[in-house]
Amino acid sequence: MTKTAAIIGGGVIGGGWAARFTLNGWDVKVYDPDPEAERKIGEVMTNARRALPMLVDQPMPEPGSMTLCSTLEEAATGAELIVEAVPERVEIKHKVYAQIEAVNTDGIIASSTSGIMPTDLQSQMAHPGRLIVAHPFNPVYLLPLVELVAGEKTDAQHIEAAKEIYSSLGMYPLHCRVEIEGFLSDRLQEALWREALWLLHDDVATADEIDAAIAYGPGLRWAQMGTMQTFHLAGGEGGMRAMLAMFGPCLKWPWTKLMDVPELTDDFVNKVGGQCETQAGDLGPRDLERIRDDNLIGIIRSLKQNNWGAGAVARAHSNALRPAMDDTKPLLTQNRVVPVDWTDINGHMNEGRYGQIFSDAAEEVMAHVGADEAYIEGGLSYFTVETTVKYIAETHAGERVHVYTTVTQGEGKKLRCFHEMKRASDGELMATCDQFMLHVSLETRRTCDPAPDVKAKVEALAALHASE
Template sequence: MTQIATIIGGGVIGGGWAARFLLAGWDVRVFDPDPEAQRKIGEVLDNARAALPGLYDMPMPAEGALSFHDRLEDAVQGASWIQESVPERLDLKHRVYRDIQAVCDPAAVIGSSTSGFKPSQLQEGATRAEQIVVCHPFNPVYLLPLIEVVGTPANAQMVDGVADTLRGIGMFPLLVRKEIDAHIADRFLEAVWREALWLVKDDIATTEEIDEAIRMGFGLRWAQMGLFETFRIAGGEAGMRHFIDQFGPCLSWPWTRLMDVPEMTDALAQKIADQSDAQSGQHSIRELERHRDANLVGMLRTLKARDWGAGAVLKGHDKTLQAAGRIADTLSDIADPARPVLTVDRAVPLDWTDYNGHMNEARYLQAFGDATDRLMQIVGCTPEYIANGGSYFTAETHIRHLDEVRAGARIRIETQVLSGAGKTMHLFHTMYEGDRALATGEHMLIHVSLETRRASVPAPQVAEPLARLAKAHDSLPRPEGAGAAIGKR
């Protein structure tokens, strides 16, 4: 059954929500009186389509349907999730909730993107207070997983379901224990922002120098380890207590002016704006977004490879996509073993491309290597089998580049077993985008005993499924290009 999300307010945050839900397979309806909303959201979606799928190594669901509506009633009817992202004015939010609740499903979730208001404030005067819950995201919503979820006693029973829905679209719901102004994360951001204002006002640092201090140092540490774990390491082998004993006295020193906020005068506002223009004015907002997205994808994929921080969320969501996807785990999962086996189905990440905007040569090998690994899994050469001492080593590889592959392309690899008897496994992979053949990869592998490091015959639980698949593929035509280099001397 199609799930429907309604986005109320199509600005930066609303557009990010629309992209997140749409690329997770939901139908998305947008209500925003701004005549430019469709263009703005379309541009955000272009960025999201290029960036988000590349975080995953499994195929994402088919994109949902996007529609724009002039009437609130048309936008919210039938929606199970309604995300409000209107400006931070409490009177405006109350008016929007009254209009929504007059026409929406009483069981629908009404999530608010508010960065500051408490849910009890949002629920004041509501027809059904239990529907309204804070779901505060971080920009870009379609890439960053954190969502601060804050409820009240009125909807304590629904918060777990809200969190499950957010996990289902690849996000990390942080359940805030008690409601508080600005929740958790923005309280830190506000403290840093206040201190930064003083540094600029007092001519101690420019906007660029402050940003360099963050992104070249503690920003990267915080990205993968947070605050307390970072400080624990700073304490060395003696740990957090040593850090507190060593640096605790600093709390009484006049290092910061956090309790003393500078007045935001026109002069200070203009000073900050001028410095920011000098720092970043050579780039359009969309260019900055694309640089940001590419950097985040690279960082997040690195964290994912380490199964760490936000990367662990991505790795977990890969498993969710795998469970619902088309990639087989075993031979019995394959509906028609007499056809080439689908072994890879994914988007090309931004960090797989070179200076020409093409997928670079090393990534072709990675993609075909992933296809070989999946075929090994399918015939029983699983991580458990390998841990018990048997595996396949690649002896020869031949790759043909047939057509361009660019970032964001959805590629699939189909694998044909040319032979699978004795100690050898001979595979031929073809990479496609749609019906267009992009490349082929031919692999000759030898089964090896990891104990002796010599060629050996695979165990029956691998040899028999491989032989069955090879026999099923005997009826297939020999692929064009097969044998062009493999086995020649």
């Protein structure tokens, strides 16, 4: 059954929420009085449709509908979840909640606020128990973190329900157990931003130099380990204790101005703004968004390979989207969008990635016959001993491709698959792979018979496919 979310406020965050929900199969109703709202949300949706499917290796759900409503009440009526993404002014939010409560008494109200206390937000509500904070990070359709915060009157069941909702969207719900201004992530981000403003204000460094100091060093570490684990690792065998013993005294040195902030005079605002505009050069907001999205896809997919951090979230989401297979015809073993990191200098998918996609297809066959992760952990698997790949047509990033696999041999230790990769849009054959595998013991690294149930499934598939 399709679920419905209301998005109140269609700016950068609201538009990102609309994309995340819609592309995960929810029907979405959006209200924003901005006459440019439809165009702005449409541009976010265009980016999201291109980017989000590249994170997963399965087809996304059938997209839900998105409706731009003429009134807030129309959007909120009947919604199971109402996302509030309006400007960070408490009086505006209070007015919005009153309008929501007049037409919807059941749905969870989730504020996207970056730091306002949920207790303050729910202070004038008739039914404050269903208000939570669900603070996301831009771009909402790619970054998995969402901070969940309860107010003094929030019913705990709504936090638990929210965890399930956001997990189903491929997100990482972080329950901030203590209600505090700015929550967790923004307090950490603002500390760095405050110091960066002082460095620029005092002409220690330019905006470009400050960003380079993060992007080429600690930022890469932070993409897969947070501050605490990074410094724990930096302490070597002594861990964080050794790190604190070595560098703890530095914390008392005058290295920071975190307790103060430069005065935001017109001249200073123009200075910061001008340097950031120089950084961007000829790149407009949409250009920078696409570059950002491509970079994030590459980083998250690299983490996905090791089932780590944000990559583990994307991997779990991809696995949850895995469809059932029909044994009576060639198996649909891949239904995916070609990610940007699979292309070479010529702009098309490189040879190694054809091996990757056919290897992934074979792993789907293995999982289907029972030679899954648990089977492999038990010490048995299939090894590829021979492949023949034919490249027939170019494959480009962003294209959806299907791989259909026929089991052409399944007897004893032998498993042979013939894979056909086709462009989803028109069915054109793009590549084929004849792959021969043998069953092995991971303990001896030599061939052996499969487990009886796996052997029976392989033989049954080969017989079914031979009759086609």
